[in-house]
Amino acid sequence: MTLLAVEALAKSFGPTKALRACTLELRAGEVHALMGENGSGKSTLVKILSGVHRPDAGRIALAGAAGAEPAPVAPRGPRAAIASGVATVFQEVQCVPAQSVLENLWLGVDGIVRRAKGSGAVPAGRRRERATEVLTRLLGACPDLDAPAGSLSLSERQAVAIGRSLLRDPRVLILDEATSALDVATRDRLFAACRELTGRGGSVLFISHRMDEVEQIADRVTVLRSGESVGTLERERADIDTLVRLMTGGEQLVARETRERAEPGAVLLAADGLDLRAGEIVGLAGLEGQGQDEYLRALRAKADAGTRVAAVARDRREESIFPPLSIRENFTAATLRRDARAGLISTGRARERFAAYRERLKIKIGRDSDPITTLSGGNQQKVVIARALAGDPQVLLLNDPTRGIDIGAKHDVYALLRDLAASGLAIVMLSTEVDEHLELMDRVLVFREGAPAAQLRRDELTRAALVTEFFGPAAEQDAESGPENTAGPQKASTARISEPAPTSFAARAARLAVERTWVVPAVLALALLIANVAAQHSFLEWHSWILTFAEVATPALAAMASTPAILGGGGGIDISIAPLFVFVSVVVEVMLLGNGIAGAAVVIPVAVLVGAAIGAVNGALVNYGRYQAVVATLCMNFILSGFALAYAPAPAAGTTGWLTSLGTTVAGIPGGLILLAVPLLAWFGLGRTPFVRTLCAVGGSETTAYTAGVNVPAVRTLGYALGGAIAGLAGLAITAQLHQAEADTGFVTPFILLAIAAVALGGTPLTGGRGSLFGSLLGAAVIFLVENLLGALHISSFWSQAVYGATLIAAVLFAARTARSGRSSR
Numbered sequence: 001m002t003l004l005a006v007e008a009l010a011k012s013f014g015p016t017k018a019l020r021a022c023t024l025e026l027r028a029g030e031v032h033a034l035m036g037e038n039g040s041g042k043s044t045l046v047k048i049l050s051g052v053h054r055p056d057a058g059r060i061a062l063a064g065a066a067g068a069e070p071a072p073v074a075p076r077g078p079r080a081a082i083a084s085g086v087a088t089v090f091q092e093v094q095c096v097p098a099q100s101v102l103e104n105l106w107l108g109v110d111g112i113v114r115r116a117k118g119s120g121a122v123p124a125g126r127r128r129e130r131a132t133e134v135l136t137r138l139l140g141a142c143p144d145l146d147a148p149a150g151s152l153s154l155s156e157r158q159a160v161a162i163g164r165s166l167l168r169d170p171r172v173l174i175l176d177e178a179t180s181a182l183d184v185a186t187r188d189r190l191f192a193a194c195r196e197l198t199g200r201g202g203s204v205l206f207i208s209h210r211m212d213e214v215e216q217i218a219d220r221v222t223v224l225r226s227g228e229s230v231g232t233l234e235r236e237r238a239d240i241d242t243l244v245r246l247m248t249g250g251e252q253l254v255a256r257e258t259r260e261r262a263e264p265g266a267v268l269l270a271a272d273g274l275d276l277r278a279g280e281i282v283g284l285a286g287l288e289g290q291g292q293d294e295y296l297r298a299l300r301a302k303a304d305a306g307t308r309v310a311a312v313a314r315d316r317r318e319e320s321i322f323p324p325l326s327i328r329e330n331f332t333a334a335t336l337r338r339d340a341r342a343g344l345i346s347t348g349r350a351r352e353r354f355a356a357y358r359e360r361l362k363i364k365i366g367r368d369s370d371p372i373t374t375l376s377g378g379n380q381q382k383v384v385i386a387r388a389l390a391g392d393p394q395v396l397l398l399n400d401p402t403r404g405i406d407i408g409a410k411h412d413v414y415a416l417l418r419d420l421a422a423s424g425l426a427i428v429m430l431s432t433e434v435d436e437h438l439e440l441m442d443r444v445l446v447f448r449e450g451a452p453a454a455q456l457r458r459d460e461l462t463r464a465a466l467v468t469e470f471f472g473p474a475a476e477q478d479a480e481s482g483p484e485n486t487a488g489p490q491k492a493s494t495a496r497i498s499e500p501a502p503t504s505f506a507a508r509a510a511r512l513a514v515e516r517t518w519v520v521p522a523v524l525a526l527a528l529l530i531a532n533v534a535a536q537h538s539f540l541e542w543h544s545w546i547l548t549f550a551e552v553a554t555p556a557l558a559a560m561a562s563t564p565a566i567l568g569g570g571g572g573i574d575i576s577i578a579p580l581f582v583f584v585s586v587v588v589e590v591m592l593l594g595n596g597i598a599g600a601a602v603v604i605p606v607a608v609l610v611g612a613a614i615g616a617v618n619g620a621l622v623n624y625g626r627y628q629a630v631v632a633t634l635c636m637n638f639i640l641s642g643f644a645l646a647y648a649p650a651p652a653a654g655t656t657g658w659l660t661s662l663g664t665t666v667a668g669i670p671g672g673l674i675l676l677a678v679p680l681l682a683w684f685g686l687g688r689t690p691f692v693r694t695l696c697a698v699g700g701s702e703t704t705a706y707t708a709g710v711n712v713p714a715v716r717t718l719g720y721a722l723g724g725a726i727a728g729l730a731g732l733a734i735t736a737q738l739h740q741a742e743a744d745t746g747f748v749t750p751f752i753l754l755a756i757a758a759v760a761l762g763g764t765p766l767t768g769g770r771g772s773l774f775g776s777l778l779g780a781a782v783i784f785l786v787e788n789l790l791g792a793l794h795i796s797s798f799w800s801q802a803v804y805g806a807t808l809i810a811a812v813l814f815a816a817r818t819a820r821s822g823r824s825s826r
Contacts, residue, residue: 002063003028003203004049004086004172005070009058010227011044013374014366018044020227022058026172031194031204033214033238036224037247037406042207043091043376045224046176049205050088051075052707062086062172079108079709087170091177091207091377092317094707095157096700097150098770099693104149105131105164107697108708110690112715122167134163138189154315155183162190164708166197173197174205177377179213180403183432191217209406210433211240223247244407264442268426269309269395271295271302273445273452276395276426281417283437284430286447286470292430295447296399299428303395310393312384314400314430320384321372328354328368330383335390357386362412378405385413389420396420398429402436414440434466446470517763518775524761525778528785535792548784549672550663550737554581556780557730558751559758560679560773561611564719565619565629566759569699569768572622574720576633577727578751579640580614582743584731586644589652589741598656608728614640615724619717637752644743653740663736675733676777679726683773686722695719699768757805758783 004026011019019041026032036042047053049060054074061070062084075081081088095104106127110116115124122130128145135142138159143152149160158181165173173194179187194204194217208214214221221238223231223246231246265278272295276282284292293314303309313319322330328347331354332339339350354368361382365375372380381401388396402410417440421427431437437444438461445452446469454469532539539548558577565572584607592603614636621632662671686692698705698715706712735741756766762779764771786803790796 001028002026002061002070004063004205005059005061006045006049007059007061009045009048009060010056011041011048011053012056017227019048019055019058021229022224022227023229024222025232026203026205027220028063028201028203029198030219031198031206031217033206033208033218033221034224035207035209035214035221035243035247037378037408040224040247040406041227042224043176044227046088046090046174046205046207049075049081049086049172049174050707051078051081051086077709077711078707079711082108082168082170082709085171086174087165087168087172088174088176088707089158089162089165089178090707091180093154093158093181093315094161094701094704095149095152096697096704096769098148098700099697100146101135101143101149101152101160102128102131102145103693103697104160104704105134105145105167107164107694107705108710109168110694112694112711112718113686113689113691115690130167131163134166135159137193138163138166138186140185140189154181155186158182159186159190162193166193170197171202172205173202174207176207177209179208179210187213209410211243211407214238214243225249247407265424268307269299269303269428271299273455274299274428276428278394278424278426279421280442281421281427281429281440283441283444284428284447285434285437285444285466286453290447291450292447293399294450295452296397296428296430299395299397307395308391308393309395309397310388310391311397312381312388312399312401314403316377316381316384321380323371323373325372326369327365327372327375327383330372331357331368331387331390334387338390353390354386357389361386361416378409381405382409382412385416394426396425396427398427400430400432403432434463437461437466438463517771518778519763521762521775521778521782525781525785528782528789532785532789532792535789539788539792546665546670546672549670549676550733551672552781552784553672553675553733554730554737555751555754555758555784556676556777557581557679557726557733558755559762559776559780561723561726561730562755562759563762563764563771563773563776564695564723565716566764566766567699567768567771568695568716568719569702570622570629570716572629572699572716572719572768573756573766574615574618574633574723575630575752575756576614576618576636576640577723577730577755578748579637579644580611580724580727581730581734581751582741582748583614583640583644584610584728585735585741586648586652586743588731588735589654590647593654593656593659594652598659600658603659604732607732608725611728611731612721612725615727616717616721618724619720622720623713623716641743641745641748644741645745648741648743651740651742655735655739659732659736660739662732663739671736672733675729675736678729679773680777691715691718696769696771700770754780754783 002025004024006022006024009019009022010017022041022045024032024034024045034042034045044053048055054076060073062073063070073084075084075086078088096107099107109122115121131145132142139156143156149157152160158178162175162178175190175194179190182190194206198204206214206217215238218238219235221233221235221243222229223233223243225247233242264280267275267277269276274282284296286292300309300311317323322333325333328350332350336345338353339346341349351368357363358365358368363379363382363386365379372383375383385401402413405413417427417429429436429440441458441461443455443457444461444466446454446456446466448470456465456469538544558581561577561581562574565574587610588603588607592598592606597603618633618636621627622629625632662675664671666674683692694705694710694715698710698712702712758779759771759776760766760779761782762771762775762777764775790799790803
């Protein structure tokens with residue numbers, strides 16, 4: 001039975017035709033492999049099936065849940081695709097580093113403010129149990145579900161992304177190079193999970209450039225070339241020669257190695273177990289997590305001061321490319337000075353330099369001014385390698401550089417590395433593929449238990465010898481079975497996950513500071529409070545606290561109002577917050593109190609709704625209108641300031657009983673404290689819904705959230721609306737404190753910078769992803785206490801700006817240091 005049918009699918013990006021006529025039939029109960037060179041259209045097809053892109057032409061049909069004939073579908077986004085039963089695991093590992101493993105696994109399942117409901121929904125109480133089951137199945141043992149996903153290894157993070165898709169119980173599972181980041185044991189467990197899925201009548205679309213994987217798992221294979229389907233083969237006919245011929249049109253991928261392996265030159269880099277010489281290629285091999293990554297990173301620091309070293313990282317998306325920049329800009333990022341003439345960058349010179357490497361590495365692009373994200377993974381990797389070579393290094397460090405690229409691109413890289421070594425470049429290359437070591441290396445260091453355990457020279461390199469050293473001498477009897485042997489890797493992976501190293505008190509404190517961003521500003525606020533009491537004993541008197549809460553309420557509410565937009569990421573700095581609360585105060589004084597409307601049941605909701613509506617407009621401009629946040633909110637800043645001045649060109653005074661009490665005490669409780677408690681309680685309530693963690697997930701990794709099914713624009717827009725509602729409360733606070741509306745820009749402007757400074761002091765990065773309203777409140781309290789302390793010490797107020805600026809720098813540096821300590825301790 002056909003489960004998914006693709007007919008004559010086409011998709012173009014400008015002049016580039018990514019898909020021309022793609023046809024594919026996926027049957028129930030099969031693993032169907034999709035192969036093709038980089039740039040053949042595989043990723044574009046996957047993104048169309050996943051709802052990320054929409055086709056220009058063609059048809060997609062998907063069978064109903066009851067086994068009916070396939071009916072046309074046109075998913076309008078990843079959430080719609082997932083709802084139809086299609087779940088995708090992408091090549092680039094997609095996790096939100098700052099959020100827990102458990103939150104990453106269930107990301108996108110719920111709505112914005114309501115948990116998932118219906119027959120397929122998993123109750124909140126069983127989610128931890130289901131997560132444990134899935135990760136144990138993939139990893140052999142379950143990691144700490146409450147640990148940040150960023151603390152896991154690359155293979156474990158990919159397992160989390162795979163687990164996220166499996167938890168959706170898909171009928172069609174798409175694995176787009178998902179195995180390229182996995183160790184052997186985890187890959188084999190994934191294959192078992194795929195067979196379990198197909199055994200229930202589901203299907204797997206499996207994309208890989210590793211022939212051994214395709215031979216092991218695929219029932220049928222479809223080959224794409226230049227955006228067209230050129231053949232579908234049954235398992236028995238899908239031999240490597242036939243597949244290569246279909247992928248390349250019969251062209252020879254690369255000539256056999258002809259490099260004369262000359263005697264290596266002088267030692268360029270000396271490290272434990274390695275004296276790297278000019279003109280040689282040294283491989284780093286071993287099971288995942290045996291210390292190769294750490295060793296490769298350490299090599300760069302061990303080079304002599306005069307040795308030029310370049311490195312290519314393993315995680316291309318996170319560590320190598322700059323997604324917003326063009327192909328040419330990514331290439332020139334490390335060598336921009338070479339394109340400077342009289343202090344100005346010459347685009348022509350940069351283009352000429354890149355053209356030479358483009359030809360040498362056979363990089364397939366349209367225009368070098370296109371975003372690098374328009375390239376296939378293999379061509380992105382070639383640009384990254386070209387950037388490293390542009391620095392004219394003597395030593396090149398490569399971390400699995402062919403991960404996730406096709407056979408043709410791999411052999412282009414192989415040929416380049418041989419030429420570079422022949423010219424005298426020294427190369428160290430970590431690779432997870434045995435065949436690469438056999439084909440390329442002059443010698444290989446094999447790692448076990450965190451250190452080099454063996455060295456194999458060229459004349460000793462065989463598959464049996466290499467795999468034997470992976471597991472130690474005891475594995476010699478199993479070596480001939482090749483790297484697919486899973487007993488060893490499973491044990492290694494399990495031990496690494498289930499036996500975490502004990503952590504010191506300092507490491508636990510660092511982790512607390514990272515995961516509870518309010519800890520640092522809380523300690524700082526407490527220290528400043530003690531200093532204020534020591535300098536001014538009257539600070540502890542009750543009337544002082546009433547005045548303190550009244551004075552701190554407005555700036556603290558402004559800081560809290562700025563926080564949701566920043567948490568959502570995407571540069572969400574709202575500089576219209578201060579004019580917004582001033583505009584609300586004008587509405588209260590002029591439009592309501594000035595017309596005899598003074599009831600709290602009317603004034604308070606109007607203030608909050610006006611703020612929320614304006615915040616929602618800001619959010620819509622940014623997230624649906626695609627305006628930059630600063631531009632959109634700057635425009636709103638001018639508009640609100642203009643309206644406020646038009647209605648209140650001079651201070652408009654007026655008050656009423658309850659508003660006067662709000663500026664002092666209500667039933668014996670400081671009114672400022674009540675105003676501060678309202679958004680904190682609302683935020684706590686929202687924290688019981690999916691909204692807060694979803695907003696932080698969007699800020700932590702927009703791509704991950706979007707492909708997991710989160711409605712990113714809606715979540716961010718709601719964040720802006722929530723911030724606007726809090727700004728409405730700030731409007732009430734300033735009115736209660738001053739008993740008038742003040743629209744002068746000189747009065748408004750300082751609040752804008754103070755709000756942003758308080759958010760940063762409160763532990764919320766301006767890039768978003770983590771933080772809280774409580775932290776922003778503490779940041780505002782720190783600023784207030786600094787100014788109050790200076791006044792108590794009779795120090796000029798002119799110094800206050802400099803003092804809390806220095807305090808902000810110190811707090812940010814401390815937070816960054818504790819974040820690094822937390823990562824290293826994990």
